[in-house]
Amino acid sequence: MSHESPLIQSLRTAVAAAPTDVPLRLHLAELLLGEGLSDAAVSEAAVALQHAPGDAGARALMVRAMEMPAPEAPQGPAAPAPTGFDWRAAEDQVKDAVPPRFVTSETPEAPVPVAGQGDPGDAAVWEVDTPGSVTLADVGGMQEIKDRLEAAFLAPMRNPELGRLYGKSLRGGLLMYGPPGCGKTFIARAVAGELGASFMSVSINDVLDMWMGNSERNMHEVFETARRQAPCVLFLDEVDALGAKRSRMHHGGMRNTVNQLLTELDGVDGANEGVFVLAATNVPWDVDIALRRPGRLDRTLLVLPPDAPAREAILRYHLRDRPIESVDLGKLVKVTEDLSGADLAHLCESASERALLDSTRTGTVRMINMKDLLAAAKEVRPSTDPWFASARNVAMFANEGGMYDELLAYLKRKRKL
Structure with a gap:
């Protein structure tokens, strides 16, 4: 501190004796700023703000000291060219006394979506199938x-x-x-x-x-x-x-x-x-x-459960790629009355499981036979029965405009009324 004036040195002694005297410390900071010692002035202003956070004079002095250009570096071959005031260093120096001037969130807050204001390119794309081969x-x-x-x-x-x-x-x-x-x-x-x-x-x-x-x-x-x-x-x-x-x-x-x-x-x-x-x-x-x-x-x-020709077509479809032997479709069709298409698919799956399990137990691979299919048919119960139980009451007591006449005729034919 040999470059400081005697007055500044005297004030430093006075401030050390009365560290909570904010006006005295600010006077010292003003003198330091007048001598071009901006860094020292910033330090004194920071301490003053610690004792009096709301002091407008201390804040104004802090701003003036931080905005003062840095003193020229001593001439010499190794001295780098000045690049301006180091704001980051200054903020680190006074961060405990003054809140940061600029705050940048690391994860910006996502905007709240508003209906109808999305990007038109984000609109739902409805899938449309081209004309298929199924008729x-x-x-x-x-x-x-x-x-x-x-x-x-x-x-x-x-x-x-x-x-x-x-x-x-x-x-x-x-x-x-x-x-x-x-x-x-x-x-x-x-x-x-x-x-x-x-x-x-x-x-x-x-x-x-x-x-x-x-x-x-x-x-x-x-x-x-x-x-x-x-x-x-x-x-x-x-x-x-x-x-x-x-x-x-x-x-x-x-x-x-x-x-x-x-x-x-x-x-x-x-x-x-x-x-x-x-x-x-x-x-x-x-x-x-x-x-x-x-x-x-x-x-x-x-759309009722499949009739006999439909059941035969469905069974043939679900058995087409499975290893079968001696399957009498006519007999199988007779014992699967009232089963839905989904029930028939499940029947074929169950018969396949029976043959597969038997093959794993015996160590000999065998084909799916009529015995497997008939056993599966006994286990599969028509999934349509609960629906007909509910539909019967509607058809009998809420047949407005004759909408359920066709259903009533079917229930009478099946003797489910």
Whole structure:
């Protein structure tokens, strides 16, 4: 400190004797700043701020001292050129007394997403299948269903002139209902293949969104995509979830989604020309009645467990790549009445497991035989029974407008009433 003036040295002695005297320390800092000793002035101002954090004079002095340019380095061959004030060193020196001037977060806070303000490129891409090779010829049996589909969709499509003559539009909707596992989705794909139309399958997971208004927008985009791909079969899977009865809903957002579905089905100004809406449900009594209004899903089709020709085709399909011997399909078809398509697939899987387990126990690989299949048929119970138990009450006591007449006739024929 030999370069300091006698006055500064005297003040240092006074400050050391009275370290809490803030005005005296600031006076010392002013003198240091006047002598060009900015670093020393910063140190004194920092100590003053420790004793008086809110002192405006101390803060102002600190700023002036930190902004003063550094003194020129002594001349010499090894002296580096000055590069400006070292802010980081100054902040380290006074960090305990003065909070940092600039704070940079290491992990910037993510913006809160706002519905409707996303990047258009992030919009959901709806999967549309090109016309497939599966047609109604690949659906075994079920001739009555094929005839109904022919009248509803296929004949007008194949003969547009005849359709116009009879005023038959190429738009419309059909609701398929029945017990689970009976091939409603496969039939919808077969219709698309028969028409040579694109196929688009939509479920509730594709439409529902947590943000208000996005579910309705998704529903609109689904139909817009189908219209652009016309002719297109739009398959609404589990439509009881997408179009449940609004009277039972307690959430306004879901009611709005059902309203949007109704609007899209109406297809104002013929917008749905060439869009064939097929819907499937296991619980048609839970579907909003407005969906079945004429011009929407105005036709219904009961898809029952596969008949004998259909069961034979299904069994043949699921056994085609398995090692079998001496299988009497005719006998197997007779003992599998009332089983759904899914039940028949499970039967074939169970028979395969029996043969595989026996092969591992004996150490000799053997084929799947009729004994395995009949044993599996005894174990597999029709998964459709619980559905018919529920549907029977609805068909008997809530058959409004004769919607379930076909189901009643089937239950009488099977003596399940």
